[in-house]
Amino acid sequence: MMKRTIFAKHLRESAIWIFIALELAFFGIAGEFLSLSEGSFLAPDNMLLLIKQTVPLGIIALGMTIIMINGNIDLSVGPIFALCAIVLLDTMTWPIFAGLGDWVIPVSWTLAILVGSILGAINGLIVWKTGVDAFIVTLGSMLGYRGLVFLYNGEQPTYHLNWTLVDIAESTPLGIPLPILIFAGCIAFTWWLTKRTAHGRNAFAIGDNRTAAVNAGIRVGPHMVWNYVLIGFLVAVSSVTFYSASGSVNPNDGMLYELWIITAVVLGGTKLAGGRGSIIGTVGGVIAIQLMRKGLGHIGADTAMVNLVIGSILIVVLYIDRQLNRKGEQELKA
Amino acid sequence: MSDQKPVLTLKNIVKTFPGVIALNKVSLDILPGEVHALMGENGAGKSTLMKVLGGIYQPDEGQILVADKPTILRTPLEAKNKGIVFIHQELSLAEELSVAENIYMGELPLKSFGRVDWAKLYSDVDEILDRLNCGFKAQTIVGDLSIANKQMVEIARALTVDAKTVIFDEPTASLTDAEKIVLFDIIEDLKSRGVGIVYISHRMEEIFRISDRISVLRDGEYRGTLKTSETDHDELTKLMIGRSLEHTRPEESATKEEITLEVKNLSCGDLFKDVSFNVHAGEVVGFYGLVGAGRTELAETIFGMRRKTSGEIYLNGKHVEINSPADAINHGISLVPEDRKGQGLVLGMNCRENMTLPQIDDLTVGNLTAPAAEQDIFQKYKEKLEIKTPNWKQIVGNLSGGNQQKIVIGKWLSMHPNLLIVDEPTRGIDVGSKSEIHNLIRELAGQGYAVIVISSEMPEILSVSDRIVAMFHGEIMHTFTSDEVTEDKLVQAISGIYENDSAA
């Protein structure tokens, strides 16, 4: 029994990396025979590009991991992503900042990040103070925040190209693209937060056994609000990283992000009910999904196949996880 | 001892809930270095009192004094900070975290930037674990520990704060004898350091072994405090249940010749092994044992809720295969489950809907449900069982425990079963309803039902059963007839020492 659980735990922690290794092997080999393109799938350039493309979803997934470890969920990340982009691009054109020249860039960054954090805080405060389930609250704000996105500029895209900004976004300090460095920074920070700080450890305690946490004197309400602020902050960082380069945002941007992100987090081994999960696992989850997208594209499959495969994998993972946690034949049938 | 200042005093605590007085002027004082046992039947108010002490409920009247100073305990944290620590019956641990993180949950030692000081955390915890002679380390993940070891974690938690009062709530429920001895040593150790201990238990032998004084609650009222050395089982029982314990044996047996249920060599994994017994029509067979002895699991297997690993079941002489509760119901078996709220009732549904649930397929006109037929059944059993509810629309979750239990019993009686299994029929039910339910069980046997009663309460098992099966660690130790059974024999049998004459 004991051996079984320990085995299950090791398998759970390493599963995503085994899966990634299999993906790499498969696409590396299959790519030689099936790919129409010249380059090898495993070429460093291709891998670097792949990681760069995981950044926007990846950064948000880090925040979602902590939210889910804490036993909550956030469905409203998509519109927050779009709204932060609008704030970033629009504030740069505001007359009051006209005198700043390129110094408007850090100001706009700050404003965008502030807005993201505030929207997160609103979610958190509503969940805490009303006691309405996080799923419902963020389902509601997914609609409401999207409304705010449209309110800003109607159905028109918002765009503003600032070449200094684009140069910064496309820079490669130390030979590594800036977005990847930012992603790495976010990974390091959230890893540190979950593994090393009282706040992070409390997230596990609350998600695992809420009553025990309350009895131990952890203030679960404010704790949860901070987690929502954190995910809002990370969504904003992700948005700023992505839109600094692209310079244009559609009001429908970020749609279905919540679904991709939750898929990645669950693939990475985070338990939906809370109490278990890891930042590193989530990083594996987003990379696995991006590998699947790119890899299938590389061997000539279309996006249809990607959706089909990822959806199926999610269900298979859930099934395996359940089998590992079963108590075998002694289980009550209910 | 009498001139010492109490570490904790309760004065005239009153706590009411809508329609119920849960605590009526309860007073108590806990001295340093004493083990103060708190006894009372289920529903006597012990758990409410503990919640008042734990800062979960606020008393309506009365005073709590910690070291002679009037104190208000608004939250669990405040209680803890005042040195009042609980060892809960249901373990309140986070399974995925380490032992150390659980012990210091909510107050992890910190360095700058909110970082956890792991070195200090682990060394502090390992020191405590060494003191308790635990066989695990601070870094061990709690989910990997046995239940007894998890309890040790809870106890270790109590030692981290400067506990003045430690409250043990049924601590031995899931412990082996060896583990109990360790626990009692720890309690001695706490005592010697001047900690006041409140020890809640139903087990008389434990209470007499370790306590210095015993306070008794009954129906929310304080009934007095006795010195352990100056009292005995009888006096205590009298105080608890308001009458002396008559060894009420069923007056007349209605047992018939026919065997309704025969179980041969039934096993389910390591939950229970090779269990064989029979139940006659008109007979009540009681199953007695400690928590975890496999009684409930046995009932669930007979009812098709668990998959048996081997063995056979015969009903009225015929071999039957039961793979689901639906099969069991079709064969005329009814089970009133142990966990009323979790397994017996859909709390959000009304009384009538709950009562007719197992036979809803048969109560139809055309393909639609027939409210009139449902009402007939509800009305019949409402009257028969004297269920107190304004009308059928009442949501079951709003009824009292006793009335809820009667709904469950009514639900299964209305199926007219051959065999009725009742698991802990009176858990959490007030004294009045209790004897009603006992009478009902006897009455059913009189009408020819075969009944199995599973109970952890000795007076209950003694007063309803024609025969008593004692189980220990998944095996039947002995089957007693009502003539030969005594409390002593029963206690020994369920501790696994019946056949060994040298054991006391």
Next chain:
Amino acid sequence: MAQGNLKVIGELLAKHGILVAFIIFMIVFTVLNPRFITSDNVLGVVRSSAILGVMAIGVTFVVVSGNLDLSVGSMMSFSTIVVLDLHDKIGPILGIPVMFAMTMALGALIGFLVGYLKLNSLIVTLGMLSAIHGLTLTYSGGKNMDIADKDGTWFSIFGQGEILGLPVPILLFALLAAGLTLLLSKTPFGRKVYAVGGNGVAATFSGIPRARIVFYCYLISSFCVAVAGLIQASRSLGSQNTVGQGLELEVLAAVILGGASLLGGSGTIFKTVIGVLILGFIQNGLLLIGLEFYVQYIVTWVIIILAVWLDIAAKRGQLWSPIA
């Protein structure tokens, strides 16, 4: 006597709060713009809500049984694309039943995974959302699907036709609502759905086959999705692959607005229909008083949270959550 009346009103509000809110809402908007209550307008709103409504009715079964269904949006895209394709390939008479069979096969798969394998419904239907979307894209080859001869087919009747002066989508919606109300509230099956959602363990202990009930709920949900897909295909006679995208959450919003608890065991078809109509009339009412469509998103947000909050507050007897 007066006190008694107050109590009755209180109980009425607690039980039918959503209906009261709906009526107040209708009155306010009628005052703001009298056109709001004209039969043309009302009929128009109901008609445009029919697709959402049909899906929401099906999802109500799933939610009452204590589960979620996030896959109905992509499943609706699937059935729309499939029936449009089959229309030209094998004709509508064969095509419609084949489409129903294919859609319900997907529902059966989800029902098997959630019911018999006991997998978490949120994740399963999240996975199915993605997988079915992929299936649709594979089926259509990524292209939009159109009926070749748009004027020469009777297929348009489901989305555009009228019977006895009533638009067919409304009739289908009403018929389905009536039939499934009967099923959920007046049959043994319906009772079992509530029992399974209210307390699955207790239901099992009462001999109810939990897995089978959950399975049927997903089957019903997929049947409703197929009907919605039929209406959608018939209305436009051509469609994109993503026609149902995002609908799953709107559907869920309508069900929640109707007062069903996501924990299961509560909710009715009637209340879900009210929830759907509220969403429809909000959209319409705001447009009529000259506000853009996206303002409804914000209003819906506020209304959903208020509705659920007040419901919870009434149950716990205090407005604010007691959590520290």
